[in-house]
Amino acid sequence: MKLSKKINVYIISGFLGSGKTTLLNHLLKQFNEEKNVVIENEFGKINIDATLINGAFENVFELTNGCICCSINNQLLETLSRIVSLENQPDNLFIETTGIADAGEIAAHFTSLFIAKAFDLKKIITVVDAENLLFYKDSNVEVEKQIVAADCVVINKSTLVKTEIIENIKDFIQSINPYTTIVLSENGLLDRMDLATENSPKTFISDAIYKSKSIHKIKTLMYETEALFDIQNLKYELFRNLYLYYHQIYRIKGYVLNSKKEVFLVQTTGKTVEINPVENQKMTKSQLVFIGKELELKSIERLLKSSIIKKKKFQSV
Ligand SMILES: Nc1nc2c(ncn2[C@@H]2O[C@H](COP(=O)(O)OP(=O)(O)OP(=O)(O)O)[C@@H](O)[C@H]2O)c(=O)[nH]1
Incomplete structure (x- = not known):
């Protein structure tokens, strides 16, 4: 390993x-004049986020066997050592965590002497969703942990809510x-x-209140099918069900094929x-990831039933 300078690390955390x-x-x-690598951590066997990173970006390392903060530390360490051994040394490493990861736990790795030799943790950026934060924060301890660990909290989707809500969010943060x-x-x-500012001397890495390992109550289910979807029906069913069950289904993402096998x-x-619709994305199956609490395969199957044109198959991840 021959390192001329340390690799800057930016951890991007934030709820689902x-x-x-x-x-x-x-x-x-904005960093396109420099050499960048990305670590994408997502639950489940398919990593939708990796496909959503700007088209031509090749240096994405995918960690998909669990949540980086609690179950795949070794995989993270292996990936870091692969990055250090890259012939073309990157200037920056961006780590996008899962929506429930404890950024403080991940950051703690970068304080170990061995890793700190090669990597310089610059910022923990936590993204919060202005529209949903005040609802999610009470039922998900992960939200607080992510904010506690942040050097910079980005209140995203800020124009979707009134100024009073933004003020409440700021007070909470x-x-x-x-x-x-x-x-x-x-x-x-x-x-x-905004990332060039000095961090406050008091950076929370692993707050004592949250010392105990978290067991995430949030579950992920993957729905995979060779069947085709009626897109209009699917949209209607998702709207209808989320209106009723948004407190249970936090996130759905993935790709579906319509009757012409076009990808959405x-x-x-x-x-x-x-x-x-998505262009230049080849898929032979539809894959949807459901993330939430108390999710059941049967309910999801029921939810999607009327939008499906052919037979389907479930897989739990
Ligand atoms: N209206 C609105 N939508 C947004 C904004 N930012 C992101 N989105 C949408 O919100 C959804 C989630 O955005 P992502 O960037 O995938 O969120 P994420 O945090 O990476 O999601 P996970 O990795 O699943 O936790 C996508 O449909 C985005 O297009 C925003 O500021 N306003």
Whole structure:
């Protein structure tokens, strides 16, 4: 290993659907004169986020066997050592965590002497979803942990809510992490200059309150099928079900094929549903990942039934 200088590390955390990938794509554009690598951590066997990173970006390391903060530390360490051994040494490493990861736990790795020799943890960026944060925070301890660990909290989707809500969110953030920088954002826009500021001397890595290993109550189910979808019906069913069950289904994402085998990207957060055609994405199957609490295969199957044109198959991950 021959390192001329350390690799800058930016950890991007934030609850499910808050806008981490969107923000990462903006940052990659701003850092495009430098050599960048990305670690994408996602649950399950398919990594939808890795496919959503700006088209031509090749240096993505995918960690898909669990949540980086609690179950795949070894895989993270192996990936870091692969990055250090790359012939073409990167300037920056961006780590996008799962929506429930404890950024403090991940950051703690970068304080170990061995890793700190090669990597310089610059910022923990936590993205919060202005529309859903106040709802999610009470039922998910992960939300607080992510804010507590942040050097910079990005309040994304900020134009979707009234100013009073933004003020409440800021108060909440400051009440649990008074040292963090807060940036308002829309569509994940974050100026890289906001990352150039000095961190407060008091950076929370692993707050004592949260010392015990978390057991995430959030479950992920993958739905995979060779059957084709009626896109209009699917949109209607997702709207209808999220209106009723948004407190249980936090996030749906994936790709579905319509009757002409055209590919559509499906993304839901809160009660918002987006289904958009995707060009240049070859898929032979539809794959949807459901993330939430008390999810059951049967309920999801029921949810999708009327939108499916042919037979399907479930797989739990
Ligand atoms: N209206 C609106 N939608 C946004 C904004 N930022 C992101 N989105 C949408 O929110 C959804 C989730 O965005 P992502 O960037 O994938 O969120 P994420 O945090 O990476 O999601 P996970 O990795 O699944 O936790 C996508 O449909 C985005 O297009 C925003 O500022 N306003």
